[in-house]
Every structure is written in structure tokens, then in C-alpha cells.
Amino acid sequence: MRRLLRSAVLLSIIGALGAVIWVLMQEDSPLFRPIQQYELVSEIQHVKPAEIDAVMQRYLGRSFWEVELESIQSELTRLDWVSSALVKRSWPAQLYVSIQEQKPxxxxxxxxxxxxxxxxxxxxxxxxxxxxxxxxxxxxxxxxxxxxxxxxxxxxxxxxxxxxxxxxxxxxxxxxxxxxxxxxxxxxxxxxxxxxxxxxxxxxxxxxxxxxxxxxxxxxxxxxxxxxx
CATH class of the missing domain: 3.40.50.11690 (Cell division protein FtsQ/DivIB)
Structure with missing residues (x-):
């Protein structure tokens, strides 16, 4: 009985969290937080800032919680001279971008x-x-x-x-x-x-x-x- 009760409580918590996340992602919700800006936190020598900006601009305005960091990183990695890329969220409306350049x-x-x-x-x-x-x-x-x-x-x-x-x-x-x-x-x-x-x-x-x-x-x-x- 106790095991069933615990399972029911756990499912209720998961459901509540899912509902909260869903509300946060709705643009008409007062809790919606769009990505407003990004900051490049690594030094670059060969990668052109305009190329990075062209990628990042497509993700500005999206939900802070919904934006897919893996997709951004994948796009950045395809740029000239980019060896790897790491993107992190910063509450409430910013992304941090770190670029590792190729070293020939x-x-x-x-x-x-x-x-x-x-x-x-x-x-x-x-x-x-x-x-x-x-x-x-x-x-x-x-x-x-x-x-x-x-x-x-x-x-x-x-x-x-x-x-x-x-x-x-x-x-x-x-x-x-x-x-x-x-x-x-x-x-x-x-x-x-x-x-x-x-x-x-x-x-x-x-x-x-x-x-x-x-x-x-x-x-x-x-x-x-x-x-x-």
C-alpha cells in the first residue's frame, strides 16, 4: 500500500513539473522567458564573429527552457575553424557560448x-x-x-x-x-x-x-x- 502511495505521489510531482515547464514555454504565459542575448566567452582568432552571430540570431526569442543547446552546438561546430562548441543557459534570458578553434x-x-x-x-x-x-x-x-x-x-x-x-x-x-x-x-x-x-x-x-x-x-x-x- 505504501509503495503504491509513493508511486502516486511521485507521478503527481512529475506531472506538476511537466505542467510548469509547459506553461513556461508558452509565449502568452507571464512566466515565459525568451532568450534575449548571447555572450561569447572564449577568445577567437580564425572564426568570424559574423558567422557565429548568424547561427545565434536564429535562436534568440525562443523559450529559455525550450531552446535546444545541442542543436546550437552542432551548427557552430560546422563553421570554419570550429573544433568544438559549448553553449550554456544563464537565467533569465541569456546564453553563454564557448568556442574551441582548430589548431593546425x-x-x-x-x-x-x-x-x-x-x-x-x-x-x-x-x-x-x-x-x-x-x-x-x-x-x-x-x-x-x-x-x-x-x-x-x-x-x-x-x-x-x-x-x-x-x-x-x-x-x-x-x-x-x-x-x-x-x-x-x-x-x-x-x-x-x-x-x-x-x-x-x-x-x-x-x-x-x-x-x-x-x-x-x-x-x-x-x-x-x-x-x-
Missing amino acids: VARWGKTGLVNQSGIVFYPKDLAGFNNLVVLEGQLADSAKILVRLSLFQTALKSIKFTISILSLQLDGTWKISLLDGSKIILDRKGDDVKLDQFIRAYPQLSMALRKSPQVYDLRYSNGFIVGGL
Whole structure:
């Protein structure tokens, strides 16, 4: 009996709350509170304020309780340079908007950029990022290629080589273009060992070879081949 009584009381409370919320959402109710403004609480560098405003204006005037925060966040995330978005209510009539921008660490081909997680995104304007290393390959491999870039560049730094383009071919071959114009060709099988062997052997090459751009083919188990461009 007591259990039935508790259930009845609980259902009554839920029903009352539902009725209150319904009244709050009705525009002709004296308790209706429309969203009147929003405030951007994070600093932005690349996202245009006008793009954010275009999204937010569509939600102004809606009920404080009814407005769908997930929908706003989803729309904001689709904007150029937005990595994630968080929207919160502030009683009685305001929304707070926080934007996390993409942080590019490399370029992807001619049209994209790669963030620190290895995810490729395509902003409309790539101006100002020409100094970043270019990555090339299958889109599904972007994160793996970014990891390899870090490993290859750290290793090659010891012989003062700087990578300008890192490309993973369909056959699994790495093609590494260097700032001095040289190229390194490396297969994925045993690439760490072969690159280490090359780095240890490189100082023994003649000065004439090292002064001009060369192609270093490391796809051999017992050494590598040096050829002119």
C-alpha cells in the first residue's frame, strides 16, 4: 500500500513539473522567458564573429527552457575553424557560448590542414600557413602520417635535415621531401631501422654529394642508393 502511495505521489510531482515547464514555454504565459542575448566567452582568432552571430540570431526569442543547446552546438561546430562548441543557459534570458578553434600543425595536400589530433579539416582560407609541413596520403591515414612526421623529423634533425613534404604512397612507400631539395624514399617495413642506418652513414658521404640535392633510396636491406635529381 505504501509503495503504491509513493508511486502516486511521485507521478503527481512529475506531472506538476511537466505542467510548469509547459506553461513556461508558452509565449502568452507571464512566466515565459525568451532568450534575449548571447555572450561569447572564449577568445577567437580564425572564426568570424559574423558567422557565429548568424547561427545565434536564429535562436534568440525562443523559450529559455525550450531552446535546444545541442542543436546550437552542432551548427557552430560546422563553421570554419570550429573544433568544438559549448553553449550554456544563464537565467533569465541569456546564453553563454564557448568556442574551441582548430589548431593546425600541418597542411594536408593543397586544400586542407591537419590539427594536433591528426584530423583533416578544410577552411576556406589557408593564407598564413605556407610554412607548415605538407602531408599527403589517404585521408584515413592522416593521424598515422602525422605521428610518422614527428618521428622522422626528430630523427633527421641530427643530420640537419628538415622535412617539407611527407607522403605515404598507396604501395606503402614513404616519400620525404626536404627543404634543401633532397628526397628520401623509404618503405614501411623496417622504416625505423633503415632510417637509423642512413642517419649513421650520412656523415661518411663525400662533401660533394652532401652539398647538392640528392635522392636517397633506403628500400634495401643492406644499404641505400644515392642518385641525382
